[in-house]
Amino acid sequence: MSKQLKQIHLAAHFPGVNNTTVWSAPEAGSHIEFSSFAHFARTAERAKFDFLFLAEGLRLREQGGRIYDLDVVGRPDTFTVLTALAAVTEHLGLTGTINSTFNEPYEVARQFASLDHLSGGRAAWNVVTSWDAFTGENFRRGGFLPQEERYTRAKEFLSTAHELFDSWRGDEVIADQETGVFLRDAQAGAFVHQGDQFDISGQFNVPRSPQGRPVIFQAGASDEGREFAASSADAIFSRYSKLEEGQAFYQDVKGRLARYGRRHDQLLILPAATFVLGDTDAEARELAHEVRSQQVSGATALKYLEHVWNRDLSAYDPDGPLPDVDPVPGENTIALGRASVRQFRDPLAVAKEWRERAEAKNLSIRELVIETTTRQSFIGSPATVAETINEFVQADASDGFILVPHITPGGLDVFADTVVPLLQERGVFRTEYEGTTLRDHLGLDHPDAEAPAGRVAS
Amino acid sequence: MHCPHNRSVVLHDDHDEMSQLPVRTLPQEGAPIVSSSLSSLSSSPRSSAPLHLAVALDGAGWHPAAWREAVARPRDLLTAGYWADLVAEAERGLLDFVTIEDSLGFQSSHLLEPEGRTDQVRGRLDAVLIAARVAPLTRHIGLVPTVVATHTEPFHISKAIATLDYVSAGRAGLRVQVTRHPNEAEHFGRRTFPRFALGDLHGPPARELTAGLLDEAADYVEVVRRLWDSWEDDAEIRDVATGRFIDRDKVHYIDFEGKHFSVKGPSITPRPPQGQPLVSALAHEEATGAPFRLVARSTDVGYVTPRDIGQARAVVAAVRSEQEAAGRAEEPLHLFGDLVVFLDDTPAAAEDRRDRLDALAGNAYTSDARIFTGTPAQLADLLLELREAGLSGFRLRPAVLGHDLPAITRGLVPELQRRGSFRNSYETDTLRGLLGLARPTSRYAATA
Numbered sequence: 001m002s003k004q005l006k007q008i009h010l011a012a013h014f015p016g017v018n019n020t021t022v023w024s025a026p027e028a029g030s031h032i033e034f035s036s037f038a039h040f041a042r043t044a045e046r047a048k049f050d051f052l053f054l055a056e057g058l059r060l061r062e063q064g065g066r067i068y069d070l071d072v073v074g075r076p077d078t079f080t081v082l083t084a085l086a087a088v089t090e091h092l093g094l095t096g097t098i099n100s101t102f103n104e105p106y107e108v109a110r111q112f113a114s115l116d117h118l119s120g121g122r123a124a125w126n127v128v129t130s131w132d133a134f135t136g137e138n139f140r141r142g143g144f145l146p147q148e149e150r151y152t153r154a155k156e157f158l159s160t161a162h163e164l165f166d167s168w169r170g171d172e173v174i175a176d177q178e179t180g181v182f183l184r185d186a187q188a189g190a191f192v193h194q195g196d197q198f199d200i201s202g203q204f205n206v207p208r209s210p211q212g213r214p215v216i217f218q219a220g221a222s223d224e225g226r227e228f229a230a231s232s233a234d235a236i237f238s239r240y241s242k243l244e245e246g247q248a249f250y251q252d253v254k255g256r257l258a259r260y261g262r263r264h265d266q267l268l269i270l271p272a273a274t275f276v277l278g279d280t281d282a283e284a285r286e287l288a289h290e291v292r293s294q295q296v297s298g299a300t301a302l303k304y305l306e307h308v309w310n311r312d313l314s315a316y317d318p319d320g321p322l323p324d325v326d327p328v329p330g331e332n333t334i335a336l337g338r339a340s341v342r343q344f345r346d347p348l349a350v351a352k353e354w355r356e357r358a359e360a361k362n363l364s365i366r367e368l369v370i371e372t373t374t375r376q377s378f379i380g381s382p383a384t385v386a387e388t389i390n391e392f393v394q395a396d397a398s399d400g401f402i403l404v405p406h407i408t409p410g411g412l413d414v415f416a417d418t419v420v421p422l423l424q425e426r427g428v429f430r431t432e433y434e435g436t437t438l439r440d441h442l443g444l445d446h447p448d449a450e451a452p453a454g455r456v457a458s
Numbered sequence: 459m460h461c462p463h464n465r466s467v468v469l470h471d472d473h474d475e476m477s478q479l480p481v482r483t484l485p486q487e488g489a490p491i492v493s494s495s496l497s498s499l500s501s502s503p504r505s506s507a508p509l510h511l512a513v514a515l516d517g518a519g520w521h522p523a524a525w526r527e528a529v530a531r532p533r534d535l536l537t538a539g540y541w542a543d544l545v546a547e548a549e550r551g552l553l554d555f556v557t558i559e560d561s562l563g564f565q566s567s568h569l570l571e572p573e574g575r576t577d578q579v580r581g582r583l584d585a586v587l588i589a590a591r592v593a594p595l596t597r598h599i600g601l602v603p604t605v606v607a608t609h610t611e612p613f614h615i616s617k618a619i620a621t622l623d624y625v626s627a628g629r630a631g632l633r634v635q636v637t638r639h640p641n642e643a644e645h646f647g648r649r650t651f652p653r654f655a656l657g658d659l660h661g662p663p664a665r666e667l668t669a670g671l672l673d674e675a676a677d678y679v680e681v682v683r684r685l686w687d688s689w690e691d692d693a694e695i696r697d698v699a700t701g702r703f704i705d706r707d708k709v710h711y712i713d714f715e716g717k718h719f720s721v722k723g724p725s726i727t728p729r730p731p732q733g734q735p736l737v738s739a740l741a742h743e744e745a746t747g748a749p750f751r752l753v754a755r756s757t758d759v760g761y762v763t764p765r766d767i768g769q770a771r772a773v774v775a776a777v778r779s780e781q782e783a784a785g786r787a788e789e790p791l792h793l794f795g796d797l798v799v800f801l802d803d804t805p806a807a808a809e810d811r812r813d814r815l816d817a818l819a820g821n822a823y824t825s826d827a828r829i830f831t832g833t834p835a836q837l838a839d840l841l842l843e844l845r846e847a848g849l850s851g852f853r854l855r856p857a858v859l860g861h862d863l864p865a866i867t868r869g870l871v872p873e874l875q876r877r878g879s880f881r882n883s884y885e886t887d888t889l890r891g892l893l894g895l896a897r898p899t900s901r902y903a904a905t906a
Contacts, residue, residue, distance in 0.1 A: 024698045032728050034594070034625040058613070060709065060724060067706040067724075074694070074704075074728040077614070077621040083590040084625035086538065106562070106645040107610060114584035118538045118591040137722035138613045173581065175525065175532035180818065182525065182532065186574040189564070189581070200647040203564050207536060207581040299701040 008393045008429050009268060009400030009442060010420075011095070012044040013053045015408045017061075018338075019304075020274060021072045022294045022406045029409050031072050034084060036409035041085045043409075044092055047416035048430050050441045051093025051124060052085065053237070053402050054078050058102060059135045061337035063303055064312055068335075070300050072408075079111045086119035093438030095124035095217060100157035101131060101150065102139045105198060108157075109164040112214045113206035121210030121437030126217035126237055129154040134336045151224050156197040158216065158232055166447075167191045168208035211437050212447040221249070230256035234444050235268040237402060241377040246271060246397030268442060273377035273401040277414050281380045288379045291406055292370050301369040306334050308347050308354070318366040322355045377401075382418035389419070390428055509841060509879050510851025510893060512602070512794065513548050513866060515541075516559035517579040519858040520798050520825070523818035525579050529860030536583055538591050544859060545592045548599055551867025552881050554892045555600025557633050557738070557853065560585035562606050563642040578819075586618050586632075593626035600889030602631035602738060607678040608671055609637070609646045613721055615678075616685035623730035628888035631736025634679055634756070636671035638664070669748035677716040679737055679756040684712035686734055687900040688724035710902040732890050733897045734758075740796065742826060743773060747780065754780035758895060759792040761853050763827040770795065770847030778848075790895055794851045795844050796827040797837075800858075801865035805832045815857070827855060834869030842879060 014037065015021040022028060030036045041052050056078060061068040078096040085094060094115065098108055108125075116123035129150035136142045145153060172188040174181050189204040218225060218233035221240075229236045230253060240246040250269050257267055276291055278284030296304070298318030306313050310328040327347035344350050358368045378385045392398055405411025423429035439446055518525035518532055525532035534540040541558075548556050564580050566573055585603035593601055601622060605615050615632070623630035637643075640651045654664050693708035712723035738759035741749035753760030754777055762777070764770035774793055781787055802808040808831040816822045823829065830837055841852055854870075856862030874880035886892060 023696060023703055024701075032624060034627070038594070057726060059722075060726060067704070067709055069702045069704050069706045072703055073709075074689070075726055076624060077617040077727065079584075079587060080590045080618045080621035081625060083587040084594055084621075087542075087591055087594040102611070103614075104609070104646050104648070110562075110584050111587065114587045117536045117583055118587055120538070137720075139611050139721070140719040173533070177526050177528070177530070177532065180523075180526060180577045182578055183576040183580050186576050198647055200645055202641050202645045205561070205564050205581055206583060297701040 005428050006393050008423060009270060010049045011051045011053050011402040012049050012412050013272060013402050013404040014040055015405055015411060016055050017057055017072050017075055019071050019295050019300050020404060020406055022291060023072050024294055025407060027410060028407055031408050032074055032076060037081055037085055038088045039409040040412060041089050041092055043412045043416050045089045047420045048433060051095050051438055053095045054097060056097035056099060059138055059337050063335045070303060079115060083115050083118050091433040093122045093124055093441060094119055095126055097126040097128055099128045099130040100154040101145055105157055105160040105164060109161045110206050113165060113209045116209035116211050116214055124215035124217060124438055126219055127154060127158055128219055151228055153197045155228060156195050160193045160198050162213060163191050163193055164204040165213040167204045170208040173207050211439050215438050226253050227256060229253060231260045233267060235270055238269055238271045241271045241273045243392060243397050250396050250398060268399040270400050270402050271398050272404050274404050275378040275385060275415060276376045277382055277385060277418060279381060281384050284380045288376050296366060296370045298366050301366040304369050305365060308344050308350050310334050310347060319364045322358050322365055327351050382422055386419050386422035390426060508881055509845060509874060510554045512555045512557060512853040513553060513863060514557045514853050514855045515544055520855040521815045521823050521857040522578045523815040524858040526818050527858050527860060541588050542592050542595050544863060545596055545599060547863055547867055549596050551871045552884060553599060555602050555889055557602045558585040558588050558604060560604040562609060562637060562645055563639055586622060590622055590625055598884040598887060600629045600631055600892060601626055602633050602736060604633045604635050606635050606637055607675040612678045612681035616682040617725055617727040619735050620686055620727040620730040623732055623735045628731035631738060631889055633738045634675050636675050638667050638671055665744060665746050669746035672748040672752045674718045676752050676756050677718060681714045681721045683734060684714060685723055685725040686730060687902055688712050689729040690900045690903050691729050694728060729900060732888055736889050750777045750780045753777055755784040759794055761794050761796045763796050765828045767844055767847050770844050770849060774848040792850045792893060794853045795849045796853050798825050798827050798829040798855045798857055799837060799862050800831040801834055801837060801862050801869060803833060808832050834865060834873045837870055838873045
């Protein structure tokens with residue numbers, strides 16, 4: 001094989017508001033103090049990672065009509081904490097998840113352009129779609145989007161934001177103290193957008209930022225989401241961290257690029273991945289099991305089961321057998337504010353399958369949930385994990401990974417100290433940052449505002 | 459510009475009522491500060507309480523030609539380093555806080571529309587994010603960005619300022635502003651505002667529109683504040699035994715329903731370090747009373763623009779009257795006088811500089827606030843005089859940031875220190891602490 005080795009891209013996902021994050025361990029620190037974010041970002045930068053990633057959740061999750069209290073709860077404002085992190089890092093990219101439903105393009109474009117200026121070109125935007133009225137109750141506009149319109153709005157939101165970013169070419173601010181000319185052109189930033197979702201016009205008031213536009217991420221895996229990514233995104237935050245499905249996804253999405261006149265390397269595929277490291281593979285496996293039991297307490301297991309059963313199961317013993325009652329049919333109303341409940345399309349069938357599996361293997365509710373829900377993506381010694389990651393990337397199952405540690409804020413430290421040097425030894429991961437912007441780190445072109453901005457399908 | 463407004467009767471009523479109240483001191487480390495709400499109208503001996511000082515940061519400075527000065531850095535206005543240097547200088551002068559101007563459209567030198575000029579600073583960054591960027595680089599100074607209530611979401615702003623409070627370890631605030639500019643409304647496309655002719659800018663329909671927006675801003679601040687309180691301080695329990703991360707009885711819906719929006723809550727961000735970050739607003743006298751009403755109902759610090767001590771007394775009385783009407787007479791509310799400042803070693807030098815900048819701009823600079831030209835000692839005299847009207851501090855708008863900000867920190871501040879009227883070191887690490895404001899408990903905390 002004479003093919004040149006691909007360079008791996010690595011990113012760090014701040015531990016999220018879900019049960020992957022273990023808060024009960026003694027080493028688990030604050031999820032809200034800035035010192036935790038700064039520690040996490042500095043570790044990622046020390047390890048020469050491409051970027052840090054923050055997820056979004058605009059309403060506290062509820063289950064059974066009450067705020068869900070078993071996982072980490074609470075998070076900072078994304079723009080604010082990312083911009084503060086720009087002060088304690090120099091190279092690390094800063095990626096924020098911002099949805100297109102509960103925001104307006106003018107404001108979001110201002111915020112990303114400001115973040116890009118204030119970080120010297122390190123901003124990235126994970127564009128997500130949302131439609132639930134539950135979250136909408138926190139906003140002026142309320143919840144109103146029919147589910148099928150969410151991509152329509154997201155696409156138009158993004159294309160409108162691009163029009164705003166591109167309303168400045170980058171050469172308008174002259175600021176000549178002698179002649180008194182500050183702006184070359186009084187119409188700098190002028191824009192008109194008339195569409196089904198947005199009808200806006202005026203002048204964008206943030207001059208062109210170092211990257212021109214933030215790097216655009218997309219996270220949906222549906223056919224529509226893939227098409228959206230192929231047309232408009234620079235990178236995909238995917239969920240496929242198994243080799244074969246990763247390869248299939250990779251091939252599918254990259255195959256859609258040509259339709260939009262885009263090159264293979266203009267869209268990076270970066271799945272989320274969890275990891276557990278030990279001195280040996282056996283030790284890592286043991287640790288991984290321990291982490292799983294921390295992630296899935298008895299109470300958490302019952303709550304998880306309720307997502308399928310769609311009814312209150314609090315009377316059941318998590319260490320006992322699965323419920324003999326059937327799930328309540330129809331729309332899941334027990335858990336609000338989380339995406340995971342939508343994965344159970346046929347709850348009756350899922351319940352039947354789980355009962356059979358539990359009986360066959362003599363599993364309690366908790367054991368079944370531990371076995372059924374996603375285990376860690378990478379488990380092993382640093383050498384094993386480095387090898388697995390490299391194989392995955394070289395086999396075109398991804399272009400790298402967005403790593404999700406389970407401990408805040410130190411969960412990335414051991415990866416940085418043990419796995420990264422092995423990848424560097426293999427020559428597949430940078431030993432120094434070569435550029436200054438996130439686009440540089442990711443090998444992406446810098447957009448040229450003077451070129452026709454026809455990339456976004458609208 | 460300002461509508462004549464006779465407040466003399468009200469002033470006497472206020473004075474009589476207030477003089478019967480016991481003088482309340484505010485909890486603070488170090489010297490107690492007499493509540494400004496009570497010292498306001500006193501003509502008795504000069505208060506020994508130190509002055510509070512803030513500076514208002516905007517572009518290269520408040521004079522439209524400020525960017526032409528050699529000390530200006532007009533090509534750096536969009537860089538982190540520029541703002542970090544300004545705030546470091548303000549912190550070096552031990553100032554209470556900086557405010558950062560913002561707008562949802564182009565800067566404009568008149569009230570109607572962007573006027574298509576190319577000889578003044580245009581373009582700016584989001585003020586909350588500028589504040590966030592400098593927060594980790596500073597330790598004591600308060601950071602008070604402008605937020606525009608008219609087109610933004612109170613839920614987003616509440617968590618943004620709460621987060622600014624986290625990243626600054628308790629030094630965050632906001633300055634709330636409204637906009638009736640039709641061009642800014644068109645940037646959002648969700649509401650339209652009438653284009654008033656120049657002659658109607660201060661007519662009744664325009665004033666009513668502004669009054670409505672200010673009342674909406676009061677609802678907005680109410681939502682922002684409720685969200686800050688929606689998590690009690692000890693809501694996070696990490697109880698391993700029961701597997702509960704939070705005590706959900708200590709996380710509350712805010713269930714706000716108003717004329718313009720409803721917000722369910724709770725916030726996604728836990729209660730910020732200060733509990734309630736600082737809320738401030740600029741207010742001018744208006745026949746509708748709406749600006750003073752907003753300050754009185756919703757803020758911890760109001761910025762006012764009296765030209766002399768007589769006006770200062772009237773303005774203070776008017777705000778205090780609104781404060782009483784809002785049922786907040788007992789709560790501390792600072793009133794800061796806003797002044798544009800040209801500071802030099804001699805009065806003539808300051809005048810000359812102002813003339814030179816006016817000539818560069820092509821017309822004489824005017825402002826809603828009094829424009830001061832003179833020496834730091836003269837400014838100190840003026841501030842101490844105006845303080846007698848019941849102002850507890852001042853927000854200075856440097857005409858040229860590169861010149862007048864260091865003149866404040868290295869000229870005015872030492873002058874005030876010599877007179878025993880300004881701090882010699884930061885006495886505490888939080889903005890509320892610097893202003894003598896106690897940390898309130900959450901309104902939702904059980905009082906059992």
